[in-house]
Amino acid sequence: MDILLFPIVFGWLAGYFVNYASDVLPRTRHFSRPVCHHCQSSFSWADYLTLRACRSCGKGRGLRTWLVQILAVASFTYFWLSPSKVLGFPLGALVLIYFGIITVIDLEHRLILHPTSLFGAILGLFVGTYIYSYSRSSGILSGLGSSLLGGLIGFGVMYLLYQVGGLVARLRARRMQAAGQADDEEEALGGGDVYLLGVLGLMLGKDFILNALVLGVLFGGIVSLLFIIALLVRRRYSNDALMTFIPYGPYFIIAAFYILFF
Numbered sequence: 001m002d003i004l005l006f007p008i009v010f011g012w013l014a015g016y017f018v019n020y021a022s023d024v025l026p027r028t029r030h031f032s033r034p035v036c037h038h039c040q041s042s043f044s045w046a047d048y049l050t051l052r053a054c055r056s057c058g059k060g061r062g063l064r065t066w067l068v069q070i071l072a073v074a075s076f077t078y079f080w081l082s083p084s085k086v087l088g089f090p091l092g093a094l095v096l097i098y099f100g101i102i103t104v105i106d107l108e109h110r111l112i113l114h115p116t117s118l119f120g121a122i123l124g125l126f127v128g129t130y131i132y133s134y135s136r137s138s139g140i141l142s143g144l145g146s147s148l149l150g151g152l153i154g155f156g157v158m159y160l161l162y163q164v165g166g167l168v169a170r171l172r173a174r175r176m177q178a179a180g181q182a183d184d185e186e187e188a189l190g191g192g193d194v195y196l197l198g199v200l201g202l203m204l205g206k207d208f209i210l211n212a213l214v215l216g217v218l219f220g221g222i223v224s225l226l227f228i229i230a231l232l233v234r235r236r237y238s239n240d241a242l243m244t245f246i247p248y249g250p251y252f253i254i255a256a257f258y259i260l261f262f
């Protein structure tokens with residue numbers, strides 16, 4: 001049992017960091033004092049770390065905070081017992097924390113932030129080089145090459161998809177204007193996803209980035225299909241439902257997670 005104390009404590013601390021980064025980065029873009037989501041008054045560090053409700057407005061810390069803490073402890077314990085074969089535990093833990101932060105921020109704000117993408121690029125280059133050199137027992141240079149090429153492929157493919165998405169959005173805006181409706185400026189694929197796929201490409205390298213792209217698109221497509229079926233069943237379906245913004249980022253993160261850890 002003592003042997004599990006380490007991943008449980010470390011997982012709880014990792015959960016703090018994912019929550020903290022997801023709370024402050026979308027607001028200030030740097031590590032600042034955490035504030036209440038409801039009334040914007042600052043938390044004391046003691047209150048923040050003990051997950052207390054806000055003292056000014058009395059509102060609790062929200063479901064996400066608790067979910068992240070629990071999931072972090074559960075996943076750290078799981079991967080302590082059976083670590084990713086290619087990453088090992090320490091590097092795997094770092095990747096898990098990173099994926100946690102971008103997933104939460106993307107789901108809550110539909111944003112992939114530039115500071116997290118920049119950090120991800122450095123982490124991705126390191127992880128991609130390490131995996132390739134280690135699994136092929138080849139030199140660092142060929143690992144670097146695989147990582148950079150993977151990044152280029154991920155970024156390039158997503159950039160093209162983004163251009164197509166932009167074209168569709170413009171056509172739709174024109175159609176809506178013609179119909180006398182205001183343009184709602186929704187994009188099918190966010191620009192941040194281009195950077196995200198660049199980061200995932202660096203991480204996975206040239207051999208696996210296409211797998212992640214295909215898996216992500218398939219997975220996102222299946223979930224969207226289920227969503228449309230649910231709307232049809234509840235008779236809420238309209239022409240616009242098909243065009244509703246789908247945050248694709250989390251699906252690509254799940255795909256990369258699957259490839260790296262299983």
Ligand SMILES: [Zn+2]
Nearest residue numbers: 036039054057
């Ligand atoms: Zn408050």
